[in-house]
Amino acid sequence: MTAAPYGPGIPGVAGFLVERGPELHRLRTAVGRLAAHRRSSPLVLAGTRGAGLSALVDVAVAEADAIGIAAAVARCTPAEADLPYGVVTQLAAQLAGVGQPLPLRLLGAPARAAVPGLCAEFLDLARTRPLVLAVDDVHWADPASRRWLGGLARRAGQAPLLLVTAGAIEQPRPPATVLRVRPLGEQAVRELIAVRCGRPADPGFAEGVTRATGGSPAVLRVVLDRFARLDLPPTTEHLAEVVEHAAEVVGDRAVPVLDRLPADALALVRAMAVYGDAGDLDFVRALAPLGRRSADASLALLVRLGLVPPGERPVLGPAVATRVLAGMPAGARADLARRAAELGHRIALPDDRLAALVVQAPPLHTEWAVHTLRAAAVRRPAGEAAALLARALREDVPAQRAEVLVDLARAESSARREVSTRRLEEVLLGAGPEVPDRVLVAAADLLQTGGDAQAADRAIAVACARRPDQPALAAIGWLAANDSAGEPVLPAPVTTRADQLADPVLASVAGWRLAMRGRHRDRAREFALAALTGQGQDAPHGPRILACRVLRCTGDLAEAVAGLDDVVADARRAGARQTAAQALLERARCELARGGLTRAAADLAAAQVELPADRWHPRLLPALAGLTAVRALVEGDVTEAERVLAGPLPPAATGGAAWAQYQYARGCLRLALADPVGALPPLLDCGRVLTVRRQTSPALSAWRSMAAIAHAGAGQTRAAADQVRDAVGRARAWGEPATHGLTHLLAAYTGHDTRTHLRAAVGLLAASPARVHRALAAREAESARGAAGATHELSTEDRRVAQLAAAGRSNADIARLLALGTRTVESRLTGIYRALGLSGRRALAAVFRPPVVLG
Missing domain, CATH: 3.40.50.300 (P-loop containing nucleotide triphosphate hydrolases)
Incomplete structure (x- = not known):
C-alpha cells in the first residue's frame, strides 16, 4: 500500500x-x-x-x-x-x-x-x-x-x-x-505506525491502536506523533499509554462539537452518556425524552459528527460520555441519572444494567434499589461487588441494612479483613428484632470462619443473649469458643437428636463434637451427612466445611471431597474468597489422606490463588504453611519443606487451632532430618494445642504416633511405649480402619514389637481408601521379615548414622553433623548394610525413615 x-x-x-x-x-x-x-x-x-x-x-x-x-x-x-x-x-x-x-x-x-x-x-x-x-x-x-x-x-x-x-x-x-470515506483498517494503521515509529508494530499493538482511535486519521495523527516523541517501541506493553492518550484526544475533539449541538441532539447524547454502553435506543429515546422521528434525526447527526460510531446499537465511547457528563450541571446530571434508574426499574432492566444506573443516581431510598445492587454484586469480582454494596448502604433502608452489611463483609473479607470483621460485629452486636435469624447466622458463620475466633466468640455471645431461641447461632458460638481455647460465654444449646439432624448447622457441630473426641463414629458420620444433605448454595459455608472434615475423620473421603466441591463452587459464586480458600485447604487434606498428591498440590495452589498468603488471617496461616510442608515431606522433598517452614509467621499465628498443624509439620521435618530430639518439642506442642481444645481424636492428628517415634529415636523407650499405647487405644475406640491401621503402621517405627504392629496395619488397611498407606504397610511388613528384627543390635551411633542416611543426607553431611570423618561414615554404613542384610540407602530408608502422614 x-x-x-x-x-x-x-x-x-x-x-x-x-x-x-x-x-x-x-x-x-x-x-x-x-x-x-x-x-x-x-x-x-x-x-x-x-x-x-x-x-x-x-x-x-x-x-x-x-x-x-x-x-x-x-x-x-x-x-x-x-x-x-x-x-x-x-x-x-x-x-x-x-x-x-x-x-x-x-x-x-x-x-x-x-x-x-x-x-x-x-x-x-x-x-x-x-x-x-x-x-x-x-x-x-x-x-x-x-x-x-x-x-x-x-x-x-x-x-x-x-x-x-x-x-x-x-x-x-x-x-x-x-x-x-471509511475509517482506516488495522493494516493501514500498522503501516502508519511503522512509518512514524521507524519499526513495525506488534500485532496486538496495531489492533489496540486501531480500536482506541476508531481508525480516525485525525486522532491517529495526534496519538502517533506523541508516541513517536516518547521513542518507545510499538509493543503491547506500551499499548496502555496510547489507549489512554487516544481517549483524551477523542474526548477533547468532542467538546467543541457538543457545545454546538441542537437541543434535541444534546438531550439524546446526554441520555446516551448516562445509559452507558448498552446501546438501547428505545430506552435512550424515552429518557431524553424524544419522539421517534426527532430521536432518529438527532442520532443521525451524532453519527455524522463522529460522536457516535455507526451501527445497529450506537453507543458513546467512554471518553465522549465522560465529557458529556462533565459538561452538565450537577443537579441536571443527578436528576437525569435518577430518572434513568427509575425508568430502568419500571421496564425491568436486567440487574447488572439497572445497577449501573442506580450507582450514578443519588440515593433513591427504595428497597428495589438495594435488591438490584445486591443481585448485581453477586456476579462481580470482590472489588466491584464491594463498591456496589457500599452504594447499597447509602440507600439507607433499615430493613435491609444488616443483609447488606453481611454481603459487604463477605466481599471485603479478602482485601480488607479488619473492616470486614467490624461490619460483622456491627450486625451481631447491634441486631434489632427486624434482623432475620438467617442473617445473624450468616454473619456469625463469616466471622467464625474468618479466623478471629475471640472476636467471634464475644460478638456471637451478645447476639445469643438477645436471641436465646436460636440454637444454630449458639452452635457457631460454641465453635468460636472452642477454637479460641476459652470457655464458652454461653453454654452449648440443648437440642434433641431430631433437631440436630434437621438443622444443618446443628448437625455439623454435633458431628464435630463427636469426631474431635474420637467417639461414636457412626453417629458422627450420620450427623455430617445430614448437614450436607439438601443444603442450598446459600447455606452457611463454615458448618459445611466442618461436616466434610468429620467425614474425613470417619474415612468417607469421597463424600467429603464431593461436599467440598460444592462448597468451593458456592463460595466462589457468592464472592466468599476466604471461605473458598479454606474449603480448598480442607479438600487438599482429603486428597493427601487418600494419596492424591498431585490433586492436593493443585488444591493448595488454588487456595493461594483464591486468597494470597499475605491476606490470610494470622491464626489461619499456620494451617496453610503446615499442610504445604507435610505434602512436600510425603513426596520426600525435605528441602521444600524446610523452605516453607523457614518462612516468617506473624505473632498472632500461635493463637489458634491451626498452630497445631504447623507444629506437627515442624516435628515431622525434624524426624525426616533424623533429629528425633528436635522433633519432640513441636510434636508435643501440637498435642497441647489440640488437647486444650478437647480435640483428642487420632483421626485428626497423628501427633502421638510421631511423638512415639521421636521418643524411640531419642532413646526414651518407656515414653515411646506410653504414646503408642495411648494412640492405639484411641484409634481402636474410634473404630475407623484407616486411622487404626495407620496408628499400628507408625508404631512399628518405634522398634518395639514391629512385626505385630505391621501385621495389624496390613489387616486394617486392606480395605482402606488410603491406598498409599495400604501399600506402604505391605512393603514394610515384607521388609521387616529380614531387617527390622536386627536393628536393635545397632549401637546408638550406628543407628544415628543409619537414620541420617535414610533421610537422604549425603556422607559429607552426615560427617559434618556427627563430627566424624567421611571415611568413618562410609565404613559405618557398610557395617550397617551387612548387619541388616540391606543393599543400599533405599532399603535403609524402608527400615529407618517413618512415613509422613497427615496430621
Missing part, C-alpha cells in the same frame, strides 16, 4: 492517505476531466469527523494547482457557524488573492435574490477559466452558505466548475457523486 504524496502530514504518508486509493482516483479523474473537457459534476466526500476528509480536500486543490486550474478552499468551523455566507466570503477572498476577484454585489440581499445572484457570479468566473471550489467541514457551514452550496451544486453543470464538499452531511441529491 503506497501513501499518497499530497497534503500535510507525515513524510511519505502525507495526510494519512493510506487506504484511500479509490477516493484519490476519483478526485484526480474529476480534476483531469474538468481540465480536458471543461465538464464536471459535484463531488461529496462523506464521512465522520476525523476520517481524513481534509486531506482529500487538499488533494483536490493540489491537483488543480498542479495543472494550472484556479482553486479555492473554505474551511468551516463552529465559530463561524452563525456568520451568514461565511463560505462565500472565504472562497471569494482566496480567488481575489490569485487575481480572480468577485464583486459579491448581492451578499446582503434577501436569500431569494442572494443565492441565485451569488451562484451566477461564480459560474460567470468559471466560464472564463475552469474553477475548483472546495468546502471542508461543511456540516459547520452557516445556513445561508448551505443554501448557496445547494444552489451552486444544481447549476454546476452550466459552467466548467468542480465543487467538492467534505463533511458529516446527509446523503445529497443527484447530480452529486458521493465518495464514502
